[in-house]
Amino acid sequence: MSWTEIALNGRVLVVDDAMENIQILHGALQGEQEVLFALDGSRALELARTQHPDLILLDAVMPGIDGYAVCAALQAGPETRDIPVIFVTALNTPEDETRALAAGAADFISKPVNAAVVRARVRTQLTVKRQADALRALTLTDALTGVANRRAFDERLEAEWRRCARAGLPVALILVDVDHFKLYNDYYGHQAGDACLVQVAAALRRGASRTHDLVSRYGGEEFAVLLPQLDAKGAEGVARRLLDSLAQLHLPHAASPTSPNLTVSMGLCSFVPQEGQPATTLVAEADTLLYQAKAGGRNQYRMCANGANAAQT
Structure with a gap:
């Protein structure tokens, strides 16, 4: 051009x-x-x-x-x-x-x-x-996967948090962690691990397809999916699409004790931001739920809506 x-x-x-x-x-x-x-x-x-x-x-x-x-x-x-x-x-x-x-x-x-x-x-x-x-x-782009990087996520989260707080609208976040990724790297090699992350990122982008959704690489094998103006029910629908999109990859994971194919765990949370409440509240809650999903056997998601915790598999 x-x-x-x-x-x-x-x-x-x-x-x-x-x-x-x-x-x-x-x-x-x-x-x-x-x-x-x-x-x-x-x-x-x-x-x-x-x-x-x-x-x-x-x-x-x-x-x-x-x-x-x-x-x-x-x-x-x-x-x-x-x-x-x-x-x-x-x-x-x-x-x-x-x-x-x-x-x-x-x-x-x-x-x-x-x-x-x-x-x-x-x-x-x-x-x-x-x-x-x-x-x-x-x-603001992750060099490996082509999705947003952590800096882009942090900036966008703050902007959407303020915007939705002014409008009284919800913000949802899904934290996604690839199950047993160290075992994947050890078994298939780091180049295969990189290729795996590229495919996972592409699958997440297909599942979170609204123009204002943001898929970012949060760190290592962890991704963050930011969903502005979406309540818990709507975000749960996205989470199910993400799982379907990832399942369609049919990526073998022979070293996984969870499944013969690659799986992920997710923590899902939606908040209507309140005055004085930091955006990190949303991240902390989603991270807690992600930990629960992993502790509960992986290959599942846990969710909440403004503090109401619920297990989903």
Whole structure:
């Protein structure tokens, strides 16, 4: 893909209290980018959190929350701090530009705007952002299995925990441990063990297939499946699909005292986050249930819902 193609088809949020200015910017970007708009700072922050734009074109002077305050709020939010901002404003002194850049803006365009300049600046910022996103994706991906790594899981868990706490929605987590994996490595060799983990990760991704589900390698032969907005009953359905998907691999495990084929144990928990409750509560509970599943004979899952413990095989 060329750099020109990388800089197209972005989602751009235009924020201005004058509809005629929004129309001008929309006209400049139409055909190259998807354009959203907001007429005030509060709506801009809401759209930034919910629509995840790739870039924001922001007016400085607006009633209520001005552009500088909007930019500061974006920088402070973990879900929005990586969205580049270009100030588009009638203010045109060096002091104004310096203030915008100090607030966290990536660029500054003075009004009246030139359509060609707007397009060029937008393409530049989209290219930079997509390069940064690609590099960040590499740092958040497990090199062996291709699923998310532990760092990605930790970041995503915190973000989903906060989001679901605000909305009063549940977050579910399934911790998955490959049974007797050391015996597998000892019997088949470490290369076969690596190939096994790759197949397990792929099976988990097939079983947890919603766009906002996250499968990650939690460590060694352990995986974490994060299921936002899913209660215990829904998460149990996912757990059963995961078991079915793994069973279809028919991976022999001649050294296993549990089964002639590879099996896993799971701990499943779902919580509606409460104010002041850390996200690690969910992990700790799922880990306890995983231990119970392993102590109970493996090749099974144990589950709870907000503290109610139940055994499932």
